[in-house]
Amino acid sequence: EVQLLESGGDLVQPGGSLRLSCAASGFTFSSYAMSWVRQAPGKGLEWVSSISGSGDRTYYAASVKGRFTISRDNSKNTLYVQMNSLRAEDTAVYYCASSSGYCSGNSCYGPNDYWGQGTLVTVSS
């Protein structure tokens, strides 16, 4: 059974930093692209970042580029996102998701097959 378990969400002040983790199990982690998708309170879904299975390709939404860094440790079956210079508008539930698609050129392509339960990040003073 595929399981994705996010952790690391917290209350952080504007300008602060936070690292989220997503522990994966039940599938061959290194064979799957992974992504972070967020959902602000009462709002819709917003893609944040994606990374290829090997970790050699990374992609970011314009709203987080230069502030967030996605990475993965395939030996630990874990996905990460380092979030710096956090803003109030980054407040959201952050979901990690796996994709059976592929990454090439400007993006990863394919659906988000499985999603974690999410972790809440609140940016406020």
Added chain:
Amino acid sequence: QSVLTQPPSVSGAPGQRVTISCTGSSSSIGAGYDVHWYQQVPGTAPKLLIYVNTNRPSGVPDRFSGSKSGTSASLTITGLQAEDEADYYCQSYDSSLSGWVFGGGTKLTVL
């Protein structure tokens, strides 16, 4: 304002059929990029419902179907059931933004 446009809400009685539209542009759906659909029951994580325009993952009832034409896509649910009450999101890729885009979501109410 989302790059992909969905109606904010739709409703139907049990047993009826409803369709949710997802309108993109020449740089997203119209450029040939695939559309995926997700179902999200409030308070829970999204779940993949339709992938690559028309395909259902294992376990998704055949009451759910997807289609795509031109710059738009649609999700159709037949034989509505109370358990279908949820938010539905479409997703595609937009080359002008160089990233994935989601629709704003459609809240389905089963009357």
